[in-house]
Amino acid sequence: MIIIGTLLGLPYKTMGIIGGLFLLSAAAPTLMALILARQEEHKDE
Amino acid sequence: MNKSLTYLLYFTLYTIVLLFFGKGGFKKTKNARDFFVAVNSLGLAVSIATFTATWFSAASMQGLSGSLYAYGYNTVLYAVVPWFLGATLLVLLASRLKSHDIITLPEYFHLRYQSRSLQAAGGLVIVMTYILYIIIQIRGFGIVVSEFLDINYTFAIILVYMFVMYTTFGGLFSVARTDSLNIFLIIAGTLLAAGLVLRDVGGVTAMHQQAALISTRPFPAAPMATAPGALLDPFAKGAYPPLLTFTSFFGWGLGLAANPQYAMRITSAKDTRTAIRMICLSVVLLAAMYLCMFIIGIGSRVLQPAIETIHSADEVLPYVINNVIYSRFSGVILVSIMAAAISTANSQLLVAASGFSYDIYRNLVNPRVSDEKMLLLNRAFIFVAGTISLILSMNPPDSLLIYGGYIWGFFSVTFLLPLYGGLFWKKACREGAMASFAGGLLMMVACMLLGTEARFQLHPAFPGFLVSCAIFFPVCLKYQRPRSAE
Numbered sequence: 001m002i003i004i005g006t007l008l009g010l011p012y013k014t015m016g017i018i019g020g021l022f023l024l025s026a027a028a029p030t031l032m033a034l035i036l037a038r039q040e041e042h043k044d045e
Numbered sequence: 046m047n048k049s050l051t052y053l054l055y056f057t058l059y060t061i062v063l064l065f066f067g068k069g070g071f072k073k074t075k076n077a078r079d080f081f082v083a084v085n086s087l088g089l090a091v092s093i094a095t096f097t098a099t100w101f102s103a104a105s106m107q108g109l110s111g112s113l114y115a116y117g118y119n120t121v122l123y124a125v126v127p128w129f130l131g132a133t134l135l136v137l138l139a140s141r142l143k144s145h146d147i148i149t150l151p152e153y154f155h156l157r158y159q160s161r162s163l164q165a166a167g168g169l170v171i172v173m174t175y176i177l178y179i180i181i182q183i184r185g186f187g188i189v190v191s192e193f194l195d196i197n198y199t200f201a202i203i204l205v206y207m208f209v210m211y212t213t214f215g216g217l218f219s220v221a222r223t224d225s226l227n228i229f230l231i232i233a234g235t236l237l238a239a240g241l242v243l244r245d246v247g248g249v250t251a252m253h254q255q256a257a258l259i260s261t262r263p264f265p266a267a268p269m270a271t272a273p274g275a276l277l278d279p280f281a282k283g284a285y286p287p288l289l290t291f292t293s294f295f296g297w298g299l300g301l302a303a304n305p306q307y308a309m310r311i312t313s314a315k316d317t318r319t320a321i322r323m324i325c326l327s328v329v330l331l332a333a334m335y336l337c338m339f340i341i342g343i344g345s346r347v348l349q350p351a352i353e354t355i356h357s358a359d360e361v362l363p364y365v366i367n368n369v370i371y372s373r374f375s376g377v378i379l380v381s382i383m384a385a386a387i388s389t390a391n392s393q394l395l396v397a398a399s400g401f402s403y404d405i406y407r408n409l410v411n412p413r414v415s416d417e418k419m420l421l422l423n424r425a426f427i428f429v430a431g432t433i434s435l436i437l438s439m440n441p442p443d444s445l446l447i448y449g450g451y452i453w454g455f456f457s458v459t460f461l462l463p464l465y466g467g468l469f470w471k472k473a474c475r476e477g478a479m480a481s482f483a484g485g486l487l488m489m490v491a492c493m494l495l496g497t498e499a500r501f502q503l504h505p506a507f508p509g510f511l512v513s514c515a516i517f518f519p520v521c522l523k524y525q526r527p528r529s530a531e
Contacts, residue, residue, distance in 0.1 A: 010277060036137075
């Protein structure tokens with residue numbers, strides 16, 4: 001993350017807070033779908 | 046060739062193609078289920094197209110880029126992150142909602158709580174909020190068309206009105222077909238604009254290095270000049286404090302999670318698996334599109350640190366395309382902005398029509414209304430609601446992004462707990478749902494009137510949501526006990 005921050009010319013704080021939350025929130029629906037799928041599998045077992 | 050003439054050619058071409066794509070829906074639509082949810086038949090590709098096109102509105106295109114231009118990366122925390130977190134809750138919603146045979150979201154309230162009143166109240170909130178929200182799309186379109194074609198704003202918003210009417214009259218089949226065209230245009234325009242900006246600023250690193258030095262007032266009506274480094278600061282060096290930034294989640298984020306326009310996309314998908322994949326893949330696509338918007342917003346500020354001739358952040362994008370990064374392909378970007386406004390407005394008019402005809406008229410007045418009369422009523426309502434939005438757009442709000450967050454907030458304080466509580470909590474009851482609906486709504490209206498955002502740096506949906514929680518859970522627990530005893 002630090003190397004990317006330096007490369008893109010962004011302060012580390014911005015890269016961490018904005019970049020981190022942006023990526024995490026964009027991945028969150030898929031993570032939620034995976035969790036639900038795992039729960040369904042456990043139910044079936 | 047003259048700029049306006051070039052734009053007029055693009056505009057005419059778009060109009061012809063849109064007319065062609067829209068006409069198919071008229072033949073397919075025979076009853077309310079066809080009209081509102083396309084017989085719950087949409088496959089993954091069409092579902093992603095219509096979900097993404099509905100999501101990516103004038104608020105995303107002009108509101109977001111303008112806000113990035115004026116206030117920098119804080120906008121990502123204020124709007125984009127809450128939107129994606131709201132979409133995460135939509136995945137939860139999709140996992141349960143598809144098992145209910147419903148046409149509208151308030152119909153679920155009727156099924157779950159046996160309350161026609163709650164369904165009608167839900168319909169009323171939908172009608173009011175969407176009429177107000179469509180102003181965003183009309184204003185967005187109006188600014189763009191008046192700037193590019195060099196015509197009067199009022200005439201420009203009448204043009205969008207006609208576009209939206211046409212694409213909505215054919216119901217969801219028409220909307221889905223035109224959305225497939227519109228999302229393609231939106232992606233093309235966004236990529237093109239980001240590429241042009243990036244070329245002129247000399248790359249992402251150079252863009253950020255130059256953005257850190259900017260200290261001008263972005264446009265004359267902006268509340269303050271930008272502090273050096275504020276564009277890259279998560280909280281804009283104090284201009285947008287953490288409390289205000291994070292409480293925006295209760296407007297934009299939770300409002301999106303309980304929003305009928307997305308719930309209808311879930312119900313119109315052919316099955317639960319398709320609905321969940323639609324949400325996940327759409328958010329990945331949207332994330333890529335928003336990265337382009339970040340470049341467009343911040344890069345535009347670097348290319349032109351102040352614009353003296355505009356009055357609001359929403360006018361930044363059209364100005365930049367027309368004056369700063371103009372190329373012979375700028376017409377594609379013009380069309381993409383129009384596509385963003387139209388694809389959202391027609392979906393929202395459809396939802397508003399369902400609120401009136403299905404949740405209010407059919408539910409309370411005439412449950413045995415015929416299919417023909419229902420379709421006629423829907424189209425009449427679309428005409429009336431679109432006209433009201435058009436009239437209100439003559440005196441539009443200052444910022445699309447802030448205004449939109451307020452409107453979405455109404456869904457978080459009214460719909461969220463009755464909906465998610467009903468699906469995931471066995472003890473959820475009618476009394477709690479109705480009381481939290483009313484309490485949250487009253488609190489939010491009071492906070493807006495009191496100006497909590499300016500006074501206490503609190504988004505008005507935050508206290509509204511707290512009140513609806515404080516009512517919903519105790520009331521449901523209280524009414525649950527006598528029923529358990531029975």
